[in-house]
Amino acid sequence: MDNALIGQAKTFILSDIKRELARADASEKLLGKIFLRLAGVSRGGGNFVAALSLLAYTEYAGRLKMNDFSDGNSRKNFDEFFADLGAGYKQLLTQHKIYKIFRCGLAHEYYVKKDCTIYMRSSKPLTAGIGHDGKNFFFVVEKYYEDFKIAFEALCTKLV
Numbered sequence: 001m002d003n004a005l006i007g008q009a010k011t012f013i014l015s016d017i018k019r020e021l022a023r024a025d026a027s028e029k030l031l032g033k034i035f036l037r038l039a040g041v042s043r044g045g046g047n048f049v050a051a052l053s054l055l056a057y058t059e060y061a062g063r064l065k066m067n068d069f070s071d072g073n074s075r076k077n078f079d080e081f082f083a084d085l086g087a088g089y090k091q092l093l094t095q096h097k098i099y100k101i102f103r104c105g106l107a108h109e110y111y112v113k114k115d116c117t118i119y120m121r122s123s124k125p126l127t128a129g130i131g132h133d134g135k136n137f138f139f140v141v142e143k144y145y146e147d148f149k150i151a152f153e154a155l156c157t158k159l160v
Helices: 003-026 030-038 047-066 074-085 087-095 098-109 141-159
Strands: 116-119 130-132 137-140
Touching: 003 030, 003 047, 003 141, 047 074, 047 098, 047 116, 047 141, 074 087, 074 098, 074 141, 087 130, 098 137, 137 141
Parallel strands: 116 137
Antiparallel strands: 130 137
């Protein structure tokens, strides 16, 4: 894939999630609530669509990393880049079928295949934006985005 296309994809990817986080923030403020209502837009950010997008972007980044755009290696490509997001993510791959539970669940059923809450933000410090608390799974868009952005920018720098 050529550098211009990678740069364009990077811009779209990072802008999409940043916009949903900003929309979630705006809906918590009085003026934001008013403007969103006037625009006919519901409050909050698109937590499900942002989570699904981040998981699809993770698979795309894995394809870039592995230079593998063939069918049949989606999980492998996803796992390759998911591990690059940090130690907490890498550990999750050894404990759970993350690709099947999250990426396939959201992509094919628009719901995680296990009990899960998807948050836009969290007030707790997290080692990963996706995880299992011993009882339920969680996905925190802001944290996943932060970790994804660091790993994706490093990958793009390496590829360019």
